[in-house]
Amino acid sequence: MRNATRGDAIPTQVKDPNLVERRRRQIADAAARLFVEKGFHKTTTRQIARAADISIGSLYEYFTTKEDILYIVCDFIHTEMERGVATAMADASGGRDALAKVIREYFMVCHRMSDFILMIYQETQSLPRQWQQRVLENELRITGLLVGVLARLSQSNELPHLDERSIELTAHNIVVMGHMWTFRRWFLGKHYSIEDYIALQTAAILRMCTGGPGN
Amino acid sequence: MRNATRGDAIPTQVKDPNLVERRRRQIADAAARLFVEKGFHKTTTRQIARAADISIGSLYEYFTTKEDILYIVCDFIHTEMERGVATAMADASGGRDALAKVIREYFMVCHRMSDFILMIYQETQSLPRQWQQRVLENELRITGLLVGVLARLSQSNELPHLDERSIELTAHNIVVMGHMWTFRRWFLGKHYSIEDYIALQTAAILRMCTGGPGN
DNA sequence: ATTATCTATAGATCTATAGATAATGC
DNA sequence: ATTATCTATAGATCTATAGATAATGC
Numbered sequence: 444m445r446n447a448t449r450g451d452a453i454p455t456q457v458k459d460p461n462l463v464e465r466r467r468r469q470i471a472d473a474a475a476r477l478f479v480e481k482g483f484h485k486t487t488t489r490q491i492a493r494a495a496d497i498s499i500g501s502l503y504e505y506f507t508t509k510e511d512i513l514y515i516v517c518d519f520i521h522t523e524m525e526r527g528v529a530t531a532m533a534d535a536s537g538g539r540d541a542l543a544k545v546i547r548e549y550f551m552v553c554h555r556m557s558d559f560i561l562m563i564y565q566e567t568q569s570l571p572r573q574w575q576q577r578v579l580e581n582e583l584r585i586t587g588l589l590v591g592v593l594a595r596l597s598q599s600n601e602l603p604h605l606d607e608r609s610i611e612l613t614a615h616n617i618v619v620m621g622h623m624w625t626f627r628r629w630f631l632g633k634h635y636s637i638e639d640y641i642a643l644q645t646a647a648i649l650r651m652c653t654g655g656p657g658n
Numbered sequence: 659m660r661n662a663t664r665g666d667a668i669p670t671q672v673k674d675p676n677l678v679e680r681r682r683r684q685i686a687d688a689a690a691r692l693f694v695e696k697g698f699h700k701t702t703t704r705q706i707a708r709a710a711d712i713s714i715g716s717l718y719e720y721f722t723t724k725e726d727i728l729y730i731v732c733d734f735i736h737t738e739m740e741r742g743v744a745t746a747m748a749d750a751s752g753g754r755d756a757l758a759k760v761i762r763e764y765f766m767v768c769h770r771m772s773d774f775i776l777m778i779y780q781e782t783q784s785l786p787r788q789w790q791q792r793v794l795e796n797e798l799r800i801t802g803l804l805v806g807v808l809a810r811l812s813q814s815n816e817l818p819h820l821d822e823r824s825i826e827l828t829a830h831n832i833v834v835m836g837h838m839w840t841f842r843r844w845f846l847g848k849h850y851s852i853e854d855y856i857a858l859q860t861a862a863i864l865r866m867c868t869g870g871p872g873n
Numbered sequence: 874a875t876t877a878t879c880t881a882t883a884g885a886t887c888t889a890t891a892g893a894t895a896a897t898g899c
Numbered sequence: 900a901t902t903a904t905c906t907a908t909a910g911a912t913c914t915a916t917a918g919a920t921a922a923t924g925c
Binding site: 702703704714715718722723724 | 886887888889890891
């Protein structure tokens with residue numbers, strides 16, 4: 444499990460690693476709320492400090508730039524997403540409606556994390572290039588989990604056989620359909636409940652997976 | 659055809675409407691390029707003025723705020739998109755593979771406008787609430803065109819009968835699959851050509867439309 | 874005496890406008 | 900004499916840091 448505090452980490456002036464972890468979490472939580480509400484650029488570092496209940500000076504002991512804060516926020520969100528998706532897959536690993544169950548759980552994760560997913564779509568571009576890269580890798584890893592599920596079901600004949608590329612693209616389609624609930628919610632939410640949405644999209648995906656005349 | 663220069667338009671100090679139209683186009687073209695390249699917030703009004711080859715003072719004769727410029731850029735992009743989609747639909751109105759043809763044309767429009775579509779995803783939130791609304795209406799109108807196609811084909815039995823909601827949601831799915839080519843291009847572009855993408859996604863959509871066991 | 878935190882502000886922007894100048898048309 | 904354009908800058912930020920103060924642990 445990668446995490447922004449490991450690996451090529453963000454530098455800090457503070458020695459105690461536990462404290463660093465705690466404060467960064469505290470700052471990131473506050474920042475995430477503000478970024479969702481007003482966007483990254485309209486949120487000031489002072490507002491973040493205030494919302495996290497520390498001084499602006501202290502904040503800059505834990506991060507060196509405002510972009511650092513955005514990156515760690517994105518990373519926390521992806522870690523949370525991945526945890527949710529992995530759990531969903533474990534829960535739904537057996538049984539014949541395995542795919543339907545995974546889809547349901549995944550869509551529920553998207554539903555729960557709606558605001559944050561949307562924020563990532565909007566603000567990834569504000570990150571330094573190196574960290575954009577990382578965010579995209581996180582995105583891809585989540586898609587990879589779904590590729591795994593589809594490949595497994597396809598091999599065990601619980602789904603009709605699909606070639607590798609179709610499987611890959613289907614995984615992307617499912618992931619993006621989850622995101623779609625977040626970025627078209629302004630419309631979909633008025634006409635469909637999350638349950639409607641899951642039911643209809645699951646049916647559509649299953650039709651898509653079971654080779655019809657189009658394939 | 660709605661247009662930002664009609665209706666409840668953006669105020670200007672300049673009397674000559676032709677000049678206003680010309681200058682705004684000139685400013686919007688320059689701004690669109692910069693917004694794609696660096697994002698809205700990292701582009702300054704001075705840079706826009708410079709790129710449009712007028713002074714900063716003149717720029718503010720044609721717009722009252724920086725957000726105005728973003729709005730008009732989004733509006734031009736949507737007008738262009740809608741024109742593309744409408745043309746596609748006219749070209750592909752007859753014949754048996756009507757849906758496949760429309761999908762191809764629509765995806766090609768997305769391919770062509772890739773950078774701009776991505777920019778709209780990222781920057782819509784930077785608009786004042788009233789104009790966000792308008793951008794979403796534009797988005798919905800484009801989706802509506804596809805709903806029309808699907809409904810027509812469904813009624814004339816060129817597609818199996820699908821209920822209204824499935825048609826609506828399928829239209830959204832197709833629209834978003836076009837957008838997906840723009841916002842996952844960092845991955846998809848490495849593994850699929852636009853032709854691969856169209857072929858595979860068209861097959862998937864057709865399977866989705868032809869009621870399989872999932873429905 | 875070391876580590877963490879705070880206050881106060883330097884320095885660097887950036888948007889939007891005021892007032893001066895140039896171009897146009899009667 | 901009206902309309903369009905320009906230059907120069909006021910006024911309002913905002914990030915990031917320097918230097919002072921408080922808290923902690925030996």
